[in-house]
Amino acid sequence: MSGLAHYLEDEGLATVIVALVREHIVGMRPPRALWVPFELGRPFGPPGNTGLQRRVLSEALALLDQDCPEPLLRDFSEAVIDPGDDAGWRFPGTLDSDSLRAEVAGVSPVWQLARERIGRSSVGISGLAPESVAEFIERYHSPQPMPNPKGMARVSRARFAVDDIKAFYLEAAMAAGGHPSPRQLHDWFWGQTHAGALILEFQEMARVSEDGNLQLIAGSLVPAERTISFLRG
């Protein structure tokens, strides 16, 4: 991010960074940066808080009005309080615990509700149908794997299928609104669903695989602090 600022300024564009990792800004000295105290992945704050998004963007742009010869790093002016977990949140549906396929079938109508409520979905990066992405991973090493459509290597398709599984479940989890924290949602997904267990197992298999390409994607499947190898120490 800071490198981009250097290159774009050098080409003649004025830049300002909204920064999540202060230490990187200090080290790379871009011309202007506003450090924000939000969680990684949320540079403009929590979802739905349009006022806060506006204030972050406005404060960042205001740095362009500062006449400062040295690199300018400011902290966002507002104290942000982490609201923590939503004690009332529950998965807004019934999860069939018999099998992965039954679970996916149960999640699907809840995901449809979420898509209607949110007005969009981020599922689809693998190019597979939402209801079949888990099966793609489940059968990846079976004697009868699912066919891989043209246009993407099978191992890349697997990586993005995992992204789609997570998005499918986590979007469904937000179908009824509320304010579950990211940690709360991930505790549920990784700890209570067949899909989470499937991905953990797939990640372990990829990590120790003799297939170099599969090994390469192993680090892009599960948050580092939730991998089996990390938790086992």
Add this chain to the structure above:
Amino acid sequence: MVRLVDVPEPERSVIADLACPAYDDTPAVKPPPPGLRHVAIVSTAGFIVRGERPMLSNETGYRAIAADIGDGDILCSHVSTNFDRTGFQQDLNVMLPRDRLVELEREGCIGRAADTHYAFMGATSPPKLEDKARELGRSMLALGVNTVVLAPV
């Protein structure tokens, strides 16, 4: 979780130990006055438009996201699993505040919100992005863009 010290291990050490290239100087363009600012957002979230090939790890190119691309057709192909995506899943503006930028234009706080915003793969080392970043800079200048908000994930 709001500061690096609050990021769980092992990700905290990965972030803290990332090699940051050193730059000899800090080029700083004199910014245009607010009313003349034509502002684009450049994200490092690895955004693609639905149907495009997802970005891969260490990819050096960038993707364009035109104003007429609906929120539901903007997908995140970033390689890292270690940042929250549930905010993005609920509200694109958490990562790409293009609606807020249009509001600032309507209120006269900036001259114009760009018609197109852009995304790189943030996990790629900065020096590898240099050629494409410079190419994008020249392209934006040709479109009249003179100001960039850089948005991380």
